[in-house]
Amino acid sequence: MVRQKAYELLQETINQGAGALGQFLETALKRHLLFIMHDGMEYYPERKPAGVELRQVIKHLPSFADDQFHYIHDQQLLVMQVSLPDAAAHLYLLVRRVMEADIPAIMKGVEPARLALTYFLRNEITVQHRVEQKTNDILSQAFESQRFRIEDILTDFDIRLDASQDYHVMLVDLGDSVPDSTAVDFKASLMQFERKHRELSLYPLFWRGKGIVILQDMRDQVELTPSEVDSSLRTLIIGWQKSFSKRYGISLSIGVGDRHPLREMKVAYREAQVALAYGETKSRRGFCKCFQDIGLLRPLFAGGMEPVLTFCRRTLGRIMDYDRENDADFLITLKLLMETNFNYKAAAEMLFVHVNTVRYRYDKIAQLLEKDLSDPDVRFDLYVAVRMSEILGVLHLLPVGYIGDVRERQHGRTASGES
Numbered sequence: 285m286v287r288q289k290a291y292e293l294l295q296e297t298i299n300q301g302a303g304a305l306g307q308f309l310e311t312a313l314k315r316h317l318l319f320i321m322h323d324g325m326e327y328y329p330e331r332k333p334a335g336v337e338l339r340q341v342i343k344h345l346p347s348f349a350d351d352q353f354h355y356i357h358d359q360q361l362l363v364m365q366v367s368l369p370d371a372a373a374h375l376y377l378l379v380r381r382v383m384e385a386d387i388p389a390i391m392k393g394v395e396p397a398r399l400a401l402t403y404f405l406r407n408e409i410t411v412q413h414r415v416e417q418k419t420n421d422i423l424s425q426a427f428e429s430q431r432f433r434i435e436d437i438l439t440d441f442d443i444r445l446d447a448s449q450d451y452h453v454m455l456v457d458l459g460d461s462v463p464d465s466t467a468v469d470f471k472a473s474l475m476q477f478e479r480k481h482r483e484l485s486l487y488p489l490f491w492r493g494k495g496i497v498i499l500q501d502m503r504d505q506v507e508l509t510p511s512e513v514d515s516s517l518r519t520l521i522i523g524w525q526k527s528f529s530k531r532y533g534i535s536l537s538i539g540v541g542d543r544h545p546l547r548e549m550k551v552a553y554r555e556a557q558v559a560l561a562y563g564e565t566k567s568r569r570g571f572c573k574c575f576q577d578i579g580l581l582r583p584l585f586a587g588g589m590e591p592v593l594t595f596c597r598r599t600l601g602r603i604m605d606y607d608r609e610n611d612a613d614f615l616i617t618l619k620l621l622m623e624t625n626f627n628y629k630a631a632a633e634m635l636f637v638h639v640n641t642v643r644y645r646y647d648k649i650a651q652l653l654e655k656d657l658s659d660p661d662v663r664f665d666l667y668v669a670v671r672m673s674e675i676l677g678v679l680h681l682l683p684v685g686y687i688g689d690v691r692e693r694q695h696g697r698t699a700s701g702e703s
Contacts, residue, residue: 293305294403297400305319313379313393313394315381315390317377318377319377322372322376323467324343324468333468336531341361348365350365350398353387355382355384360383362378363376363378364379366405367405368409371409373408375408377394419491423489426438427549438498445498445500447547449546450546451546452517452540452552453540453552454496454497454498454538454539454541455494455495455496455539455556455559456537457494457538457560457569458470459534459569467495469528473527473528474488474497484499484520499540514576525538525572535569535570537560537572538560539556539574539575540575558581559574559577561678565678581671581672581675584672589681592672595672596669596672599665599669602653603615603653613635614645614649614652618670622670628643
């Protein structure tokens with residue numbers, strides 16, 4: 285009898301989805317319940333981000349088996365799960381207003397639905413993988429291809445942008461160890477933020493481990509000067525950043541591009557990338573950097589990546605080649621010399637080498653570049669090129685480091701003559 289009911293529920297789920305399964309369980313258990321995935325996305329009774337409290341419950345659940353349960357006594361909340369042996373995803377069933385004495389009957393009532401629940405979970409994982417692939421394809425076309433109009437592509441996300449308006453792009457780096465629930469938390473938080481600030485129109489996406497937010501320019505929404513609007517937007521962004529970081533314990537780093545017409549959205553995206561990379565080269569997290577705030581580098585990067593790459597290769601190419609071919613550290617030595625105003629002793633302490641090694645490298649760099657490193661104009665060009673190379677390295681547009689091989693060393697150094 286139970287097996288027959290399990291197959292009937294499976295067929296109904298295949299034909300009608302989570303709605304039919306949820307309605308069966310609510311009737312059988314005489315209680316309201318929710319289906320929530322491990323990432324905090326609710327699938328029944330509605331498909332939407334689960335409430336903040338429930339997402340926190342899911343996030344901090346202990347490990348337990350499918351034939352077990354987790355009960356939160358003070359909330360009278362019963363949590364059951366369905367998992368797959370070959371996937372990290374979990375589907376959770378949450379039932380409210382449950383007394384401990386009711387748990388055995390509820391567990392028994394859920395049993396006929398487990399086959400259908402397992403099917404639903406596996407099918408949803410497959411769908412998510414397809415969506416992720418499609419998302420990657422769509423956004424690659426939107427922000428990286430020159431063949432497509434971005435406003436046409438984004439309609440696939442139900443994002444309909446006004447060609448008469450200007451837009452910013454905001455990139456949000458949530459860190460390396462981002463839990464699966466972060467994408468849902470990120471989007472839900474921004475939707476709530478938009479409802480609170482009616483002057484904002486924003487469209488959050490999640491791609492390649494980073495949040496992307498398309499922000500409509502506020503000039504038509506508020507009676508402020510352009511500089512006041514920029515300041516107001518920055519204040520709003522930083523306010524959201526602090527709120528999200530505090531609530532979820534994540535240190536967000538943000539890069540924001542300048543405003544551009546819709547047809548130049550790719551430019552705004554590239555500027556947001558540069559602003560984010562600029563902040564990351566400072567080796568700290570939790571910043572909010574706007575493209576307009578990166579000083580002299582702004583007009584240089586505004587001309588596109590190819591002129592920047594050309595300038596870096598022309599200015600630093602010989603040093604980069606030497607580092608790669610000789611397992612050397614001349615580029616980082618040059619960077620630290622400039623940051624310490626060419627103080628050999630200070631640079632040596634930061635590099636953990638003898639001061640004479642830094643003097644040798646200084647002379648060798650001057651020889652490689654065929655430049656007088658005491659010339660202020662030469663130093664200026666070198667500093668700009670080094671800062672550009674750091675940003676390009678973060679963007680994976682310029683190789684950083686070197687490719688080395690095992691070789692014999694003399695006196696703990698390479699055979700290049702360093703002491």
